[in-house]
Amino acid sequence: MSTEFQSSWLGSLSRAAVRATDGLYSYSPQFKLAMQVIERPHYAWCMTRAAELGRALGHKRISAIEFGVAGGNGLAFMCDYAKEVKRMTGVEVVCYGFDTGEGMPAPEGIVDLPYWFAAQQYRMNVEDLRKRIPDGHLVLGNIRDRIGDFLDEHAPPPIGAIFNDTDYWSSTRESFRLFDQAATRPEHFLPRQFMYFDDIMGSEIEMYGPHNGQLKAIEDYNAAQGDVKIHRNQNLLKNTEYSWRWQIYYAHLFRHPDYETYIGGARQEALEGALKLKQ
Ligand SMILES: C[S@@+](CC[C@H](N)C(=O)[O-])C[C@H]1O[C@@H](n2cnc3c(N)ncnc32)[C@H](O)[C@@H]1O
Numbered sequence: 001m002s003t004e005f006q007s008s009w010l011g012s013l014s015r016a017a018v019r020a021t022d023g024l025y026s027y028s029p030q031f032k033l034a035m036q037v038i039e040r041p042h043y044a045w046c047m048t049r050a051a052e053l054g055r056a057l058g059h060k061r062i063s064a065i066e067f068g069v070a071g072g073n074g075l076a077f078m079c080d081y082a083k084e085v086k087r088m089t090g091v092e093v094v095c096y097g098f099d100t101g102e103g104m105p106a107p108e109g110i111v112d113l114p115y116w117f118a119a120q121q122y123r124m125n126v127e128d129l130r131k132r133i134p135d136g137h138l139v140l141g142n143i144r145d146r147i148g149d150f151l152d153e154h155a156p157p158p159i160g161a162i163f164n165d166t167d168y169w170s171s172t173r174e175s176f177r178l179f180d181q182a183a184t185r186p187e188h189f190l191p192r193q194f195m196y197f198d199d200i201m202g203s204e205i206e207m208y209g210p211h212n213g214q215l216k217a218i219e220d221y222n223a224a225q226g227d228v229k230i231h232r233n234q235n236l237l238k239n240t241e242y243s244w245r246w247q248i249y250y251a252h253l254f255r256h257p258d259y260e261t262y263i264g265g266a267r268q269e270a271l272e273g274a275l276k277l278k279q
Contacts (some may be wrong), residue, residue, distance in 0.1 A: 029084040040158035042244035046194035050160030051091035061157035068165035069099035070122035072129040101140040111169040162189040165198035172217035183255035
Protein backbone atom coordinates (compact mmCIF):
# COMPACT_ATOMS: atom_id res chain seq x y z
CA MET A 1 0.00 0.00 0.00
CA SER A 2 1.73 3.19 -1.12
CA THR A 3 2.20 6.11 1.26
CA GLU A 4 0.54 8.33 -1.38
CA PHE A 5 -2.57 6.15 -1.15
CA GLN A 6 -2.51 6.07 2.65
CA SER A 7 -2.23 9.86 2.79
CA SER A 8 -5.11 10.45 0.37
CA TRP A 9 -8.81 10.88 1.25
CA LEU A 10 -9.40 7.46 -0.34
CA GLY A 11 -6.87 5.99 2.08
CA SER A 12 -8.72 7.48 5.08
CA LEU A 13 -12.02 6.19 3.74
CA SER A 14 -10.57 2.71 3.18
CA ARG A 15 -9.18 2.61 6.71
CA ALA A 16 -12.58 3.54 8.13
CA ALA A 17 -14.20 0.79 6.02
CA VAL A 18 -11.67 -1.83 7.15
CA ARG A 19 -12.13 -0.88 10.80
CA ALA A 20 -15.92 -1.03 10.49
CA THR A 21 -15.95 -4.44 8.80
CA ASP A 22 -13.08 -6.17 10.62
CA GLY A 23 -15.52 -8.12 12.82
CA LEU A 24 -17.27 -9.43 9.70
CA TYR A 25 -14.27 -10.42 7.60
CA SER A 26 -11.41 -11.01 10.10
CA TYR A 27 -8.79 -9.35 7.92
CA SER A 28 -5.27 -10.78 8.10
CA PRO A 29 -2.69 -8.97 10.29
CA GLN A 30 -0.54 -8.37 7.18
CA PHE A 31 -3.44 -6.59 5.49
CA LYS A 32 -4.28 -4.56 8.59
CA LEU A 33 -0.66 -3.55 9.03
CA ALA A 34 -0.44 -2.47 5.40
CA MET A 35 -3.72 -0.55 5.75
CA GLN A 36 -2.57 1.18 8.96
CA VAL A 37 -5.62 0.11 10.93
CA ILE A 38 -3.68 -1.43 13.80
CA GLU A 39 -3.91 0.27 17.19
CA ARG A 40 -0.12 0.70 17.60
CA PRO A 41 1.27 0.38 14.06
CA HIS A 42 4.74 1.43 15.24
CA TYR A 43 4.90 -1.50 17.68
CA ALA A 44 3.38 -3.90 15.15
CA TRP A 45 5.76 -2.80 12.41
CA CYS A 46 8.91 -3.12 14.53
CA MET A 47 7.92 -6.49 15.98
CA THR A 48 7.07 -7.91 12.56
CA ARG A 49 10.28 -6.65 10.93
CA ALA A 50 12.40 -7.87 13.83
CA ALA A 51 10.79 -11.32 13.56
CA GLU A 52 11.51 -11.37 9.82
CA LEU A 53 15.14 -10.46 10.44
CA GLY A 54 15.34 -13.09 13.18
CA ARG A 55 13.90 -15.70 10.83
CA ALA A 56 16.35 -14.73 8.07
CA LEU A 57 19.16 -15.37 10.57
CA GLY A 58 17.73 -18.74 11.61
CA HIS A 59 16.08 -17.80 14.93
CA LYS A 60 12.76 -19.26 16.06
CA ARG A 61 12.38 -16.86 19.01
CA ILE A 62 13.22 -13.21 19.49
CA SER A 63 12.60 -10.60 22.18
CA ALA A 64 10.88 -7.21 22.17
CA ILE A 65 11.38 -4.70 24.99
CA GLU A 66 9.40 -1.69 26.12
CA PHE A 67 11.27 0.78 28.32
CA GLY A 68 8.63 2.80 30.20
CA VAL A 69 5.48 0.73 30.75
CA ALA A 70 3.27 2.83 33.09
CA GLY A 71 -0.32 1.49 32.95
CA GLY A 72 0.80 -1.23 30.53
CA ASN A 73 -1.24 -0.53 27.40
CA GLY A 74 1.89 -0.76 25.24
CA LEU A 75 3.16 -3.95 26.84
CA ALA A 76 -0.30 -5.52 26.67
CA PHE A 77 -0.47 -4.68 22.97
CA MET A 78 2.96 -6.26 22.46
CA CYS A 79 1.92 -9.48 24.19
CA ASP A 80 -1.25 -9.69 22.07
CA TYR A 81 0.48 -8.79 18.84
CA ALA A 82 3.21 -11.38 19.47
CA LYS A 83 0.55 -13.99 18.63
CA GLU A 84 -0.10 -12.33 15.25
CA VAL A 85 3.63 -12.16 14.56
CA LYS A 86 3.96 -15.87 15.30
CA ARG A 87 1.11 -16.59 12.86
CA MET A 88 2.67 -14.38 10.18
CA THR A 89 6.33 -15.34 10.52
CA GLY A 90 6.49 -18.51 12.61
CA VAL A 91 8.75 -16.63 15.05
CA GLU A 92 7.85 -16.36 18.73
CA VAL A 93 8.29 -12.92 20.30
CA VAL A 94 8.97 -12.82 24.04
CA CYS A 95 8.01 -9.44 25.53
CA TYR A 96 9.68 -7.55 28.39
CA GLY A 97 8.77 -4.26 30.03
CA PHE A 98 11.08 -2.12 32.19
CA ASP A 99 9.56 0.34 34.65
CA THR A 100 10.07 1.63 38.17
CA GLY A 101 6.53 0.43 38.91
CA GLU A 102 6.14 3.65 40.90
CA GLY A 103 5.98 6.26 38.17
CA MET A 104 8.65 8.62 36.91
CA PRO A 105 11.83 9.03 38.92
CA ALA A 106 12.84 12.63 39.64
CA PRO A 107 14.29 14.49 36.64
CA GLU A 108 18.09 14.64 36.74
CA GLY A 109 18.60 18.08 35.25
CA ILE A 110 17.38 20.43 32.56
CA VAL A 111 17.97 17.89 29.80
CA ASP A 112 15.22 15.75 31.37
CA LEU A 113 12.63 18.47 30.55
CA PRO A 114 11.58 19.20 34.16
CA TYR A 115 9.11 21.79 32.82
CA TRP A 116 7.08 18.93 31.34
CA PHE A 117 7.84 15.72 33.30
CA ALA A 118 7.73 15.26 37.08
CA ALA A 119 8.43 12.54 39.64
CA GLN A 120 5.69 9.94 40.15
CA GLN A 121 3.79 10.68 36.95
CA TYR A 122 2.38 7.59 35.16
CA ARG A 123 2.08 5.20 38.08
CA MET A 124 1.49 1.49 37.50
CA ASN A 125 -0.92 -0.91 39.16
CA VAL A 126 1.52 -3.82 39.23
CA GLU A 127 -0.94 -6.52 40.29
CA ASP A 128 -3.53 -5.60 37.65
CA LEU A 129 -0.90 -5.41 34.95
CA ARG A 130 0.58 -8.81 35.79
CA LYS A 131 -2.91 -10.31 35.34
CA ARG A 132 -3.30 -8.55 31.98
CA ILE A 133 -0.03 -9.86 30.57
CA PRO A 134 0.38 -13.48 31.66
CA ASP A 135 2.89 -14.06 28.83
CA GLY A 136 4.87 -10.83 29.40
CA HIS A 137 7.75 -10.12 31.75
CA LEU A 138 7.99 -7.04 33.97
CA VAL A 139 11.44 -5.84 35.02
CA LEU A 140 10.66 -3.54 37.94
CA GLY A 141 12.99 -0.92 39.38
CA ASN A 142 15.03 1.91 37.96
CA ILE A 143 16.47 0.97 34.56
CA ARG A 144 19.84 2.13 35.90
CA ASP A 145 19.77 -0.63 38.53
CA ARG A 146 18.17 -3.39 36.46
CA ILE A 147 19.74 -3.16 33.02
CA GLY A 148 23.17 -4.57 33.93
CA ASP A 149 21.81 -7.92 35.14
CA PHE A 150 18.98 -8.26 32.63
CA LEU A 151 20.69 -10.81 30.38
CA ASP A 152 21.73 -12.98 33.35
CA GLU A 153 18.38 -12.79 35.06
CA HIS A 154 16.13 -13.34 32.03
CA ALA A 155 18.30 -15.01 29.35
CA PRO A 156 16.18 -13.34 26.63
CA PRO A 157 16.11 -14.76 23.11
CA PRO A 158 17.76 -12.37 20.63
CA ILE A 159 16.44 -8.84 21.19
CA GLY A 160 15.26 -7.23 17.94
CA ALA A 161 12.63 -4.59 18.75
CA ILE A 162 12.93 -1.87 21.39
CA PHE A 163 10.27 0.70 22.26
CA ASN A 164 11.46 3.57 24.40
CA ASP A 165 8.83 5.64 26.19
CA THR A 166 10.82 6.75 29.24
CA ASP A 167 10.54 10.49 28.47
CA TYR A 168 13.85 11.52 30.05
CA TRP A 169 17.32 12.00 28.59
CA SER A 170 18.76 10.19 31.63
CA SER A 171 16.48 7.13 31.42
CA THR A 172 16.90 6.76 27.66
CA ARG A 173 20.67 7.01 28.03
CA GLU A 174 20.61 4.27 30.70
CA SER A 175 18.51 2.03 28.46
CA PHE A 176 21.28 2.07 25.83
CA ARG A 177 23.54 0.25 28.30
CA LEU A 178 21.65 -2.82 27.11
CA PHE A 179 23.95 -2.77 24.08
CA ASP A 180 27.12 -2.89 26.22
CA GLN A 181 27.11 -6.67 25.98
CA ALA A 182 26.07 -6.98 22.34
CA ALA A 183 29.56 -8.05 21.25
CA THR A 184 30.34 -10.39 24.15
CA ARG A 185 26.89 -11.99 24.47
CA PRO A 186 25.56 -11.84 20.91
CA GLU A 187 23.18 -14.76 21.48
CA HIS A 188 20.87 -12.21 23.16
CA PHE A 189 20.76 -9.75 20.24
CA LEU A 190 19.92 -9.50 16.59
CA PRO A 191 22.70 -7.58 14.84
CA ARG A 192 20.33 -4.78 13.88
CA GLN A 193 17.51 -3.44 16.00
CA PHE A 194 14.14 -1.90 15.18
CA MET A 195 13.55 0.94 17.64
CA TYR A 196 10.78 3.42 18.40
CA PHE A 197 11.19 6.58 20.47
CA ASP A 198 7.96 8.00 21.81
CA ASP A 199 9.23 11.35 23.03
CA ILE A 200 10.84 13.05 20.06
CA MET A 201 7.98 14.78 18.20
CA GLY A 202 5.72 16.30 20.88
CA SER A 203 4.30 19.80 20.73
CA GLU A 204 5.37 23.40 21.10
CA ILE A 205 5.19 22.91 24.87
CA GLU A 206 7.65 20.01 25.06
CA MET A 207 9.96 21.53 22.41
CA TYR A 208 11.87 18.28 21.91
CA GLY A 209 15.14 18.69 20.09
CA PRO A 210 18.76 17.58 19.84
CA HIS A 211 19.64 19.35 23.10
CA ASN A 212 17.16 17.64 25.44
CA GLY A 213 15.31 14.40 26.10
CA GLN A 214 15.50 11.33 23.91
CA LEU A 215 17.00 13.01 20.85
CA LYS A 216 19.92 14.25 22.93
CA ALA A 217 20.34 10.78 24.46
CA ILE A 218 20.67 9.31 20.95
CA GLU A 219 23.15 12.00 19.87
CA ASP A 220 25.24 11.63 23.04
CA TYR A 221 25.29 7.85 22.78
CA ASN A 222 26.40 7.91 19.15
CA ALA A 223 29.13 10.46 19.95
CA ALA A 224 30.44 8.48 22.94
CA GLN A 225 31.29 5.19 21.22
CA GLY A 226 31.64 3.51 17.84
CA ASP A 227 30.44 -0.07 18.33
CA VAL A 228 26.72 0.73 18.09
CA LYS A 229 25.09 3.52 16.11
CA ILE A 230 21.44 4.54 16.24
CA HIS A 231 19.83 6.51 13.43
CA ARG A 232 16.41 7.50 12.16
CA ASN A 233 15.15 5.21 9.41
CA GLN A 234 15.22 6.47 5.84
CA ASN A 235 12.82 4.11 4.16
CA LEU A 236 9.53 4.99 5.91
CA LEU A 237 9.69 8.73 5.45
CA LYS A 238 8.56 9.13 1.88
CA ASN A 239 5.33 11.14 1.61
CA THR A 240 4.05 10.10 4.98
CA GLU A 241 1.50 11.80 7.18
CA TYR A 242 2.12 9.37 10.04
CA SER A 243 4.34 10.78 12.76
CA TRP A 244 5.24 7.30 14.03
CA ARG A 245 7.22 6.71 10.87
CA TRP A 246 9.54 9.56 11.93
CA GLN A 247 9.95 7.89 15.28
CA ILE A 248 11.35 4.58 14.01
CA TYR A 249 15.10 4.28 14.41
CA TYR A 250 17.55 1.52 13.58
CA ALA A 251 20.48 0.42 15.72
CA HIS A 252 23.50 -1.20 14.10
CA LEU A 253 25.43 -3.50 16.42
CA PHE A 254 28.58 -3.45 14.31
CA ARG A 255 30.55 -5.88 16.48
CA HIS A 256 27.83 -8.55 16.50
CA PRO A 257 29.21 -11.70 14.84
CA ASP A 258 26.11 -11.89 12.60
CA TYR A 259 26.33 -8.26 11.48
CA GLU A 260 27.88 -9.24 8.14
CA THR A 261 25.81 -12.39 7.61
CA TYR A 262 24.33 -12.07 4.14
CA ILE A 263 20.52 -12.14 4.15
CA GLY A 264 19.83 -11.48 0.48
CA GLY A 265 20.17 -14.20 -2.14
CA ALA A 266 17.35 -16.73 -2.12
CA ARG A 267 15.57 -14.67 0.51
CA GLN A 268 15.76 -11.45 -1.47
CA GLU A 269 12.41 -11.83 -3.19
CA ALA A 270 10.61 -12.48 0.10
CA LEU A 271 12.34 -9.56 1.77
CA GLU A 272 11.53 -7.24 -1.09
CA GLY A 273 7.91 -8.41 -0.93
CA ALA A 274 7.89 -7.62 2.78
CA LEU A 275 9.44 -4.23 2.09
CA LYS A 276 6.51 -3.32 -0.12
CA LEU A 277 4.13 -3.97 2.79
CA LYS A 278 5.56 -1.14 4.84
CA GLN A 279 5.11 1.55 2.21
C1 LIG B 1 4.92 7.86 29.50
S1 LIG B 1 5.06 6.56 30.60
C2 LIG B 1 4.99 5.10 29.59
C3 LIG B 1 3.67 4.86 28.89
C4 LIG B 1 3.53 3.51 28.24
N1 LIG B 1 4.62 3.20 27.35
C5 LIG B 1 2.23 3.41 27.44
O1 LIG B 1 2.28 3.32 26.21
O2 LIG B 1 1.16 3.40 28.04
C6 LIG B 1 6.74 6.64 31.10
C7 LIG B 1 7.16 5.54 32.06
O3 LIG B 1 8.59 5.48 32.08
C8 LIG B 1 9.00 5.03 33.35
N2 LIG B 1 10.40 5.43 33.57
C9 LIG B 1 10.98 6.60 33.26
N3 LIG B 1 12.27 6.60 33.64
C10 LIG B 1 12.51 5.38 34.19
C11 LIG B 1 13.65 4.77 34.76
N4 LIG B 1 14.83 5.42 34.86
N5 LIG B 1 13.55 3.52 35.21
C12 LIG B 1 12.36 2.84 35.13
N6 LIG B 1 11.24 3.37 34.61
C13 LIG B 1 11.31 4.63 34.14
C14 LIG B 1 8.04 5.70 34.32
O4 LIG B 1 7.91 4.95 35.50
C15 LIG B 1 6.75 5.78 33.51
O5 LIG B 1 5.86 4.76 33.90
